[in-house]
Amino acid sequence: MEINFNKNLYSRQAIRRSIKTYRRLADFGFQEGKNYFKVSLKNAAPDIEGVIKDEFSNYVLSLIKFKQG
């Protein structure tokens, strides 16, 4: 399972921190492409396999910091 995070919209720091938080739930891999951060997910527990991708993406989104007006 692979998730591609757009480099213009997601931060490396948010993804790294999320992997650190989720590392006990699955085996994560991180690669940096030209336009995307590629996160691979393996060996997730069967009961969370269906939701871990989406939950992980939501968690990354929640960690993004941006400058508010």
Next chain:
Amino acid sequence: MKQKINFKIEKKEKSIIFRLKPSIYPLETIYLTCYAFLDRAYLFLDGHPKKEIIVRLKGKESLSPRELEGLAGEFNNELLSAALRRKISQDNKKIREAVVLRALASAQIQSAAAPKQIIPKGYLLDDFLNIDVSRKKSGRKTGPRKNK
């Protein structure tokens, strides 16, 4: 009048795809809106922050097409609300900063003007109100009263 819709419902995936123009909804507004939906839906962003931002929204529970349409409407409402909050925040930025600056400056002036109260040695033991002197003048004995 034909209404232009900014989203598409994917029935098979049970998700909604929004295509948003950053010129109308800036990236910060989209982030804020997404945060508001994090507990109810799965969100994923793609696209280009200056051309077009794509938001994929999927309900955490299985939603019917009608419910998805309702969720899309709520998302659009939240987008408008976040955009308005951002605009008000930007408009009031200078006033906010001025108020904080003034409050800080006045607090600094007050603390600088207040004399430093250094308690001299034995100050609390001294009879600084001259209570003992007035008692002596009136002829009353000092010291604790004796119970009769």
